């Protein structure tokens with residue numbers, strides 16, 4: 001039977017450097033939607049994303065992705081992950097990078113051109129990545145993650161450092177991907193991006209404060225913006 005969850009975690013506990021950084025998280029991320037993972041710097045967002053893509057050692061609990069354990073070989077071409085550090089080759093051109101990663105993934109030959117257009121890098125195909133701006137480089141990493149049409153896209157702060165116009169364009173792209181059936185999990189420490197998400201995971205100190213729609217969070221906390229909702233939840237938990 002098709003599992004309607006993209007990600008299911010139960011009791012997820014992670015220790016890093018001798019400290020518990022995730023304290024027994026339970027979560028259920030729906031398919032075909034954009035889930036925002038929001039919380040202050042150091043609260044454990046990257047650690048949670050790493051657990052979901054299967055590159056983080058887990059101390060206790062379990063994580064299932066698209067119905068199988070996180071990190072399973074079957075997920076290799078179904079999950080796209082963009083880390084905060086660019087993960088492409090600086091001395092290759094945009095197209096050379098994407099042709100290389102497409103070959104590694106076994107993605108269709110026309111995929112590099114498709115993803116270059118999707119992330120708005122048309123005109124820069126032959127530029128060497130090292131000579132692009134930071135925002136352009138980040139979009140090359142994103143383009144690489146879009147190769148092969150992954151079912152789940154895990155994006156660690158994809159809009160950080162981008163100007164408002166580019167941020168808007170990227171959020172439109174994310175929405176288009178979700179409309180086509182993809183699941184997106186997008187982390188951010190900028191609360192104003194929250195309203196662009198279908199569901200939010202609010203995180204603090206390695207714990208989830210809330211897992212709900214932006215509208216429901218505002219109405220249950222009686223606040224006008226997600227920043228205030230976050231503060232209200234922190235206060236309520238004290």
Ligand SMILES: Nc1ncnc2c1ncn2[C@@H]1O[C@H](COP(=O)(O)OP(=O)(O)OP(=O)(O)O)[C@@H](O)[C@H]1O
Nearest residue numbers: 016017021039040041042043044045046047048189
């Ligand atoms: N390699 C590591 N070894 C030990 N501790 C680590 C390591 N990486 C992160 N940590 C610790 O784990 C905790 C969670 O870090 P994490 O990177 O998941 O937070 P984050 O919410 O993604 O932060 P940011 O938004 O700044 O990226 C932090 O206390 C951090 O100091």
